[in-house]
Amino acid sequence: MSTVETPREVRAQAKYVRMSPRKARLVAEHIRGRSVPEARAVLAFTAREAAGEIDKVLQSAVSNAEANHGIPEDRLYISHAYVDGGPVMKRWRARARGRVARIRKRTCHITVRLTERPEPVVAQAPQPAEAAEEAPKPKRKPAAKKTTAANKTPAKKKASAK
Numbered sequence: 001m002s003t004v005e006t007p008r009e010v011r012a013q014a015k016y017v018r019m020s021p022r023k024a025r026l027v028a029e030h031i032r033g034r035s036v037p038e039a040r041a042v043l044a045f046t047a048r049e050a051a052g053e054i055d056k057v058l059q060s061a062v063s064n065a066e067a068n069h070g071i072p073e074d075r076l077y078i079s080h081a082y083v084d085g086g087p088v089m090k091r092w093r094a095r096a097r098g099r100v101a102r103i104r105k106r107t108c109h110i111t112v113r114l115t116e117r118p119e120p121v122v123a124q125a126p127q128p129a130e131a132a133e134e135a136p137k138p139k140r141k142p143a144a145k146k147t148t149a150a151n152k153t154p155a156k157k158k159a160s161a162k
Helices: 021-031 036-044 049-069 130-134
Strands: 009-017 076-085 089-094 100-105 108-116
Touching (some): 009 049, 021 036, 021 049, 021 076, 021 108, 036 076, 049 076
Antiparallel strands (some): 009 108, 076 108, 089 100
16 A cells, blocks of 8 residues: 655635626736745735735735644645635615615635645666767668659649740
8 A cells, every 4th residue: 555645735814805806807817826925926016905915824824834834835836726706795785766775795704725846756766878979879871752743753844825
């Protein structure tokens, strides 16, 4: 029976964030699958309000990994980053002729899951035998030119009629 070590996973979640989930998902797609330092750089240069909120959740997840599991930040990558819809606050705005319009103040739950990158396994390459290195490589024959019926017969020149 083989023992396969599953990578450790850490999660952080921000609930009831006062932001539209659709807008936050646009930013979450940018960092999914990236390493933590790379994701922080992407979020730093993203000019959306959701980038700040997702950066807070990412920082919380990194802190959880370091404090609870002792995993350094540079060995983590973002395996999942998703945004779910939260409760919607409904407000009313007065409109013309005694009517009202509904205003939906949406909230969202932002979740970031970090997974530890497996340590690279350094395998020893077998040493090639010296005799194999000194043996000359066989030369390939050049490919024969293909001949077609058009190439075998000389082209006839058309006589110009006057």
